[in-house]
Amino acid sequence: MLVKTPNGAQDIRAIWMENGVVKAINQRALPHRFEIVEIDNSEALAEAISDMTIRGAPSIGAAAAYGMALAAIRGEDMEDAADRMRSTRPTAHDLFYAVNLMLSERERLPGAADEYSDSIVARCKSIGEHGLDLIRDGSKILTHCNAGALATIDFGTALAPMRLARRAGKEFFVYVDETRPRLQGAKLTAWELLNEGIDHAIISDNASGHYIRADVDVVIVGADRIAGNGDFANKIGTYEKAVLARENGVPFYVAAPISTFDSSLLSGDEIVIEQRSPDEVLILDGVRVAPEGSDALNPAFDMTPSRYVSGFITEVGLLKPDELSKLLDTQ
């Protein structure tokens, strides 16, 4: 991803390894301060995952792989290091996959960690290339949450086509849903777009319907998990935008790598929706906004039925929902 610095624009990843040291963008400091943390031991790396200095499932997977590389370099017990990584964030699938892969490749570290990371970046870049034609000069795009480079080491999923389109010289405009309750749109997506020189405006989530009706040409979002029939789970609010897009004849695309497809799930009804702490809704930057005594409900994700999806932008191409079953059969 491009990052504007006092010394000009740099092209960097969310996390990488250099001379035996792991470097990562401190995502807790964004959007106000751009800061690279340097980590030289697996304990500190595990802490950086736990405290969300590094976030986003693919970026967490890469971080865990590099944590294993640090352990190998320092001659630590690899099984202990693996347990330490696994205990950071209990639900991120990529993390467990990466740790097990690095255990089986322990003789090839840190090279295997770099390869793992490179493969994710290559898939995201390919998603960007397959989605490039959806963005034209003058397009008005709406996106939700942060399906960007910060979360996926580089390029992003929903943001990958926008990034490549801008670098190819296209001029377009992005409506950025602020994405309550955690505001990943306002905090992270806006920061990425600003750094890539992409024209954009942040809107309250309530305003997306107004703009989808009046002005938006295409909606592009990411996905956390996609069932065999194309129903998918993504950040809370995605379902609303999908319904509003179809109601107004606006194409709605989901950008995600093939690894997000879970053919063990026949439909989205089997996807369990995580409920997070009510405090994310009730307390903003330390200030309670609701009366004492009022509670909140805070589902982290919602499920969008496949009938609202115009297509899936993947590293193997643009797929219609009814083309998924063929792809998944050959996986």
Next chain:
Amino acid sequence: MLVKTPNGAQDIRAIWMENGVVKAINQRALPHRFEIVEIDNSEALAEAISDMTIRGAPSIGAAAAYGMALAAIRGEDMEDAADRMRSTRPTAHDLFYAVNLMLSERERLPGAADEYSDSIVARCKSIGEHGLDLIRDGSKILTHCNAGALATIDFGTALAPMRLARRAGKEFFVYVDETRPRLQGAKLTAWELLNEGIDHAIISDNASGHYIRADVDVVIVGADRIAGNGDFANKIGTYEKAVLARENGVPFYVAAPISTFDSSLLSGDEIVIEQRSPDEVLILDGVRVAPEGSDALNPAFDMTPSRYVSGFITEVGLLKPDELSKLLDTQ
């Protein structure tokens, strides 16, 4: 409205006059502190409107009427007092109407101000009675923004049926959209429901689609202005909820007094949407959440076409959109 205090529940209005002094709930102090301000001169009353100690178009209208009453009691120049009231909030129709009415009734103040206020309260109570049957034991209701007693002196519009249903002993549950950017749902609607003993939970605006799909039986909102064909403007985000309700077969009702209907507008396309300061989106309780350099768009209202409306709850009864023209012809 009922307000729980250390001395038990009181039944009070958002604003009233007592022994020549105006008393009002300080809406700036909510939801954290319940406080009655006492105002004995028209300058201080104008200031209380300007700084939003008193807010909501009908409550502002009553405040301006009482401001005129204070001026009359103190023997002030009534035209000067009228100008002072008119300069507080330039767009609230009720304010100008109330000031002109009080000028024409200057010999009957403060009695005329009380009558004006009473007539608004009576209309809201009547809205509550006409909407009462929409709420059953066990109903799950969703509402947006604050169409409550604080804004309308007493009872509210969308909240009036809920208030009367609860007082009639019905048990039901309300999903309260937090209503970004100004959070009137989390701050004011939740406070009103809490004080009336109505079971509720605050949700991020992004979660309303998820719950409309899964659990909501009826959506009830207010309206700022309703065109002759039933299209209406209301707080930003209302359109989204209306589309989601219809998509899921959930009835969607608009509660508003007849004075909200503007038969001079043939359709909602003639309603001008106010754009408010981007800072309401970018800055939360004094803390900027977006990167420096990112801008925001902040429409205060959106327009919902009448085809999404199941009915209008008014003081003259429950009206279908296609029954409006007859009513408006006889106005």
